[in-house]
Amino acid sequence: MSRPSTSELRVALVGTGFMGRAHSHAWRTAGAFFDLPRRPRLQVVAGRDAGRTRDLADRFGWHEAQTDWRAVVERDDVDVVDICTPGDTHEPIALAALAAGKHVLCEKPLANSVPEAERMAAAARDARTRGVLAMCGFSYRRTPALALARQLVAEGFTGEIRHVRAQYLQDWLSDPDAPLTWRLDATRAGSGTLGDIAAHSVDTAQWLTGSRITDVSAVLRTFVTDRPVGGEHVGLGGRGDGGERGPVTVDDAAAFTASFDGGALGVFEATRLATGRRNANRIEIDGELGSIAFDYERSNELEVYDARDDARTQGFRRVQVTEPVHPYMAAWWPAGHGIGYEHGFTHQVVDLVQAIADGTDPSPTFDDALDVQRVLHAVAVSAADRSARTPVARPDVARPTNEEVGA
C-alpha cells in the first residue's frame, strides 16, 4: 500500500490558509491540463485547526486530514511535502521533510531570517546528493508573461540591461483601521513588505535579468504604527472593530536602489499603502536593444519594445501572452481568453513534477531563495544604517541557477 504505482506522486500539504487553497487547487488541476510524467495524489493535508483542515480536504479531495505536521512529513506514503505555513515554521518542517527523504516545495519567503534560510539551503544541498529536491514557491516565475520575458532576456532581446525598475504596490493597509493580522507581527511574519512582496520583486529581478544584486541602499517606513486588534478580515484587508489597538511591528513600505553584477541600476519599491493599487507587481527592464514592462494587474499581458523596429512604428507592443507559442499556454484556452492567479501555482506543480521525474534542479532552488533572503537582509541593514550602500553578503557564493521555466 505504501508503494505508489510508477505514475503516482504522493503529496502532503502543510498549511490550510490562502496558500493552502492555492496549492491544493494546483496539485489537483495540473494533471488535467498538462501531460505529467507522474500523477499527483493528494495524500494528506495537515493543519492546526482540525475543522478547517477537514474542510479543505473535503473541498479539494485530500485523502486524509491531520493536525500534526510531524506525523505527516515522515510518512512512508508521502513523496513530496508542500509547506504553506507562515515563515516562522518553514525551517523545522523543511528540515524534517528533507531528513525523511521527501522532496520539498516551500512557500516564499524561504524563512524569516538569513540563518534559518542558510540552514535550509544547506539541508537542501545535502539532500540533493541523495536525489531529494527542494524548491521555493516564487510562483510569479510561472506567470506566462514573465516566463516569456525571461525567455526574451535570455535570448538577448533587450541587449545589455541598464535599468531594472520594480514596484510591488498594494493598498490593503491604506486604511489606518485595517485590522492587525499575523502579517503585521514581526515574530510571525519576520518582516512586512520586505518578506511578503519585496521578496517577489527581488527574485523576479534577479531571475529575469540573470544577474545578481551586489549592493543596496535602502529605507523602510511604517506609516501606521498601531491597528485594531480583531475586526473583520476580508481578503487581505478588512475593517477593525473600533476597539483595542496593538502595535504594528513590521514595515509598511520599503524602497531601495541596487546595483546588479551585470551593471544595471535597480530601483525597488514595495508598499501595502499605495491607495488604489490592488496588486501592482510591476517590473520594467530597459536594455540597449529593447525594453520590457509588466504589471500583474494586467497579468496576461507583457509590454515589449524593440529598438530595432522600423523608426516610424516603434512603440511598446501590448502582447497578449495567451497563445500556444507562449510558455505554459498551449495547455489552456484559445488566444485572448486569459488565465488567472492560481495558474501560476499549477505551473509550479507542473515544473516541480517534471524536475522530480527528470532528477534536475527545480527553479528556484533553496539556494536561489536564500540569495533573495540575503538581499533582503542587506536592505534591512542599510535601512538601519542611514541608507549606507551595503553589500549583499554571500559567504558561500552560491550561484543562482536561473533555470529557464516554461519552455
Next chain:
Amino acid sequence: MSRPSTSELRVALVGTGFMGRAHSHAWRTAGAFFDLPRRPRLQVVAGRDAGRTRDLADRFGWHEAQTDWRAVVERDDVDVVDICTPGDTHEPIALAALAAGKHVLCEKPLANSVPEAERMAAAARDARTRGVLAMCGFSYRRTPALALARQLVAEGFTGEIRHVRAQYLQDWLSDPDAPLTWRLDATRAGSGTLGDIAAHSVDTAQWLTGSRITDVSAVLRTFVTDRPVGGEHVGLGGRGDGGERGPVTVDDAAAFTASFDGGALGVFEATRLATGRRNANRIEIDGELGSIAFDYERSNELEVYDARDDARTQGFRRVQVTEPVHPYMAAWWPAGHGIGYEHGFTHQVVDLVQAIADGTDPSPTFDDALDVQRVLHAVAVSAADRSARTPVARPDVARPTNEEVGA
C-alpha cells in the same frame, strides 16, 4: 448505488472538445471554492471518440466514459445532462434528456436554427412544469465584470440607455491559409460568426440592458471563400497544409444596427478576421447618467463613467473587478490577483446548482436563448434583403427573464 446522497448532483457530460474540457473543470472545481447546496459528482462523460473520451475522463475524474450519448442521458444515476457538442446535435440530446427528466445545461448557441430552438424551448417549458430545469451556456454572463455591469444597470447607474456598441473581434481566420474546420461548415455550425460570437454579443446586450432588440438592419460578409482542407490546428487557428482547398460556407463577419425596445440604438459587429484582436469581446453602454465599457481582452476590468462625479475629476474608472464585494469574487483570491476564462464556467455551474436546489429558473433559460436565435435569424434575413430593417419575429412573446446573476 443509483441513489445519490442528498448532497450529490450526478452529472453526465456529452462532448469532449474545447468546451468539454472547460465544463469538466467547472464541475470539479465549483465545490472547492463555493459552498454549494449539492455536490456535483462527475458521473459519466460521452464522446464519439473512445480514446479521447477516456482521456478526458482520466484527466478530470469522470467516473465513466461512454461513446453513446443516448445510453447516457437516460440513466438513472444521472441528474444533469451537460451538452457540449456542435450545434447540430443540441436538439436531439436536449429533447431526450428533458424527456428523461434530467436537468439540462446546453452550450450556446442553443441550436443552428430557430425551429430547432423553438422545439427545445417548448420542451424546456414543458419540463419546467415537472420541476426540470434547462439553462443555456452563455457563460460570459458569469464574467464578474459583466455581472457587475448588469448590477449597475439594473440599479439605474446609467439612467436611460441611448447607445449599445458591441463588437466581438477575433483574428484566427485572418490568415487565408488557416484550415477549414467544422466551424466553417454550415451544415455543422449553422453559421459562422453569427452563432459563434455574435450570439454572445446579442445575449450580453439584451441581458445587460434588460431590454430586447426589436429590429435589425444587417450585412454578412465572407472574405476568404475557400481554405485548406487538413493542416495543423493550433488553438482555434493554425495553418493549412498547402494542399487541397474546400469552400467556406459560413460568414466571416457580420455587422448590424439594431433598435432596442427601451429606445437604445445598437451597433453590432462580429468578425474572425480582425487582425491583432485575439478575443476582443467588447461592449459599451452609454446612458444619460453614466456609461460602461468592457473588453474581454482585459476581462478582470470594467470601465465605468459616472456623469454625477465632480466636473473636474470625471473620467472612466478602471475598476478591477477582483474584490470580495464583486460578483463571485469573494470565493477567489485577494484583490488585484485576477481570474481567467474557465472561471465563467465554474460560476455557471455554481448558479445552475443553486437554481436546481432552489427550484428557480436558471439564467439564461432556453427561452432567453431562443430569443437570441430569433435576433440572429432577423440578422440573416435582413442581410439577404439588402439590409432592409427587419423586425425580430417573436410569435409567442416569450419574455426574457434577465435574472440577475452573481449577486
Next chain:
Amino acid sequence: MSRPSTSELRVALVGTGFMGRAHSHAWRTAGAFFDLPRRPRLQVVAGRDAGRTRDLADRFGWHEAQTDWRAVVERDDVDVVDICTPGDTHEPIALAALAAGKHVLCEKPLANSVPEAERMAAAARDARTRGVLAMCGFSYRRTPALALARQLVAEGFTGEIRHVRAQYLQDWLSDPDAPLTWRLDATRAGSGTLGDIAAHSVDTAQWLTGSRITDVSAVLRTFVTDRPVGGEHVGLGGRGDGGERGPVTVDDAAAFTASFDGGALGVFEATRLATGRRNANRIEIDGELGSIAFDYERSNELEVYDARDDARTQGFRRVQVTEPVHPYMAAWWPAGHGIGYEHGFTHQVVDLVQAIADGTDPSPTFDDALDVQRVLHAVAVSAADRSARTPVARPDVARPTNEEVGA
C-alpha cells in the same frame, strides 16, 4: 500697395467663431515652425459682429476687420479666402471668391446639401483651369498619427483591408438640458452628427483606405427632441436656463454599415450623446497583414499591429507619433512632448501654401469633399427608407485624389 512681395500670400478670413480662431492661429503660426514657400499675411478678417471681429483681429494680428464678406472676397490685395462660417453660407462665399480668382480654403462639411456641394465642386474644377485652387478643411488628415496611418496603408503595411470601424463619439448633448444652439437647427447646420462629425469619419475612412464607399445601410436617431432656448454655452456644451424649450431638428446620432470598393466592410457610428466620450474620433482598420487603430482622445498615438512580427511578441504597438521621422513632426518638439488640436490646422495651412506654390491640387479637393457629401446623402436616404442598402450616387464619377499629405 496691392502688389505682394513675391513671398507673401495675403489671406482673408470669413468667420469669427471657434473655427475662425483655430484658422487665425494656424495662419500666423505656420511660418514660425515650417519653411513656407510663401509667407502668409493676415490681411483681413470678416464677421457679422463688428466687435467680435475687431477683437479677433487684435488678438491674432489681422491687419483689418470687416463686417461684409462680399467686400472682402473680391479685394485686389487678397490671394486666399478662408471660409469658417456655418455650412449654409459656404456656397455663396466660395463661388464669389473663386469667381474673383481667389484660392479658397473652406471648412467642412463642404455644404449642407449635395446640390450646393456639386455647384461648389464644379466652380472649383472650373477655377482650377485658371490656376486657382480650392481645398476643404478636413483637418484631421493633418493629425500626424493619421497621416502616418495613411502612409502605412499606402505602402501596403495592412495588406488587403477587410474591416473599417469608425466611431465619432462625443457627449456634449448627453444632458437633455444642454442648450439649443445653431448646430441643432437643420436650417443652419444642415444636419446634426452627420455633417458635423460623421463627415470626418467618412473622409478619414476613404482617404486612409484609398477606396470609396459604394453603398450604405443607415439609421438616424434623435434622442432628445427639444432643448432649452438660451442658457449658458460652455465649450460645445453648457446648461440651458430652465426656461422655454425649442425643437431639435437634426439627428443626435447616426449609424451605418458600408461597403468599400476595395472589398472592405465598414461600420460607422457618430453621436453626441456618448456619455463620457469627449472627442473619441476613433478609427480601426484591419487588413490581412496588419491593423491600425486610432482614437483622437489620445491624438499623439497610433496603434499598429504587424502580423509579420515574431509570433511570441506580436501585439499592438503604441507608437508615439512625435518623432522627427513622423509626418509634420520634425518642425516641432523633441520626441514624446506632444502637440495639440490646433496643430492640424497649422499643418493644413502648410500644405495649402505648398500646393499654391507648386500649382498642385491640395488634399482634399472640393471633389473629395463632394464625395463625402454624397455618402452622407446616401446615409440620409437609407435611414429614411427602412435602412435599405443604398448606393452612393456619383453621376460624374469624380475620383478622389487621395493625395498623400505630411510626407
Next chain:
Amino acid sequence: MSRPSTSELRVALVGTGFMGRAHSHAWRTAGAFFDLPRRPRLQVVAGRDAGRTRDLADRFGWHEAQTDWRAVVERDDVDVVDICTPGDTHEPIALAALAAGKHVLCEKPLANSVPEAERMAAAARDARTRGVLAMCGFSYRRTPALALARQLVAEGFTGEIRHVRAQYLQDWLSDPDAPLTWRLDATRAGSGTLGDIAAHSVDTAQWLTGSRITDVSAVLRTFVTDRPVGGEHVGLGGRGDGGERGPVTVDDAAAFTASFDGGALGVFEATRLATGRRNANRIEIDGELGSIAFDYERSNELEVYDARDDARTQGFRRVQVTEPVHPYMAAWWPAGHGIGYEHGFTHQVVDLVQAIADGTDPSPTFDDALDVQRVLHAVAVSAADRSARTPVARPDVARPTNEEVGA
C-alpha cells in the same frame, strides 16, 4: 518711443535654441487666447549666432535681433528679460537684468551649482523690494493635468500623503553612438539627468505635495562613458558619425529615495537611457484618501483614485483635463481636443504677466528654484558618499511659496 503704452510689456529674449523657440511662441500666442492685463511686445532677441538669431526673429516676429546679450538686458525699452541659454550663463545674465530693474524669467535649472543659485536668489529677493520680479521656468507646473493635481492635493483630495513616486524616463541616449552634445559636458550643463530632468521631478514633487524633501539617499550612474564627437543631431538624439569619441562627463541616470517633511516617502529615478520611453515624466502620489498618477507621454490626462467612491466602482479615473473647468483650458478648444507641449510655456507667460500686473510673486520664485538646486546638491553629495542619507542643507530656510497656479 521708449515709453510703452500702458498695456505693453516689452520682452527681451536671450537664447535661440529649442527653448528660445518655445518661449518665442509663448510670448506671441498668450494674448491671442488669454485676456492679459498687459500685452507682450516681442522687442528684441539676442543670440551668439547672428544668422540663427535673425531667423528666429523673422519667424516669430521679434522686432530686433542682437548678438550681445549685455546690450540688450539694460535697454530702456525692455521690461522683461527671458533667459533661455545653457545653465552656465544664467547667473550673469540674470544678475545684470535684475540690477537693471528688469523682470526676469529664467529657464530651469536655475543654475549649475548651489552657490550660483544662491547669488541669483539673493539678487531676486533684493530686486523684489524694488518691485522687480523673478520667475524660474519649471513649465510643467503649467501642464493643466498637473495644475489640476495641485488643486486636488491642496483641497485635501488625497489626504495625508504616504508615497511620492517620480520617474523621468527618456531614451535619446540609449544608443551608445548618440552624439556628444553640450548637454553631456559638465562644464556647460553642470550635470546630466540631474539638472536636466530630475530637476523637474523634484520641483513637481515639492510643489504638488506642498512639502519639502528633507533628506536623500542617492546613486548616479554613467552607462556610456564616451560618445562620438560630431554627427547628426535629430531632436534631442541623433547618430554620431562613427569617428572620434569624447568623454561623457555627466550622469546618464540618477536614482534616490527621499523623505518629505510631511512624512511621505519619495522614490525618484531619472534617466535618458530608458529605451522606448520618449518623455515619460511620471509622478504618482498615494495618500490616505486618494491617489493621483500622471505621465507626460499622455499629458492631457490625469489619473485619480478616490478611496471614498463606492466600493464596487472604485478605480483610477482617466480624467481628460481638457474641459473649461480645468486650469487654463477655458481659453482653448472644446473638451477632448487636447493641447501640446508648447502650451505650458504659453501658460507660464500668462501667469508671469498677471503676476507683474498684480505685483505678486510668480510661481516658482528663484527661492523655489534654489530649493530644487539644494535637493539636487544633496543627491550628488549622497551619491559620492556611498548613498549615505544626506540632509538637504537650507541655511537660510527660504520657504517655497507653492503658490497655486492655473486657478
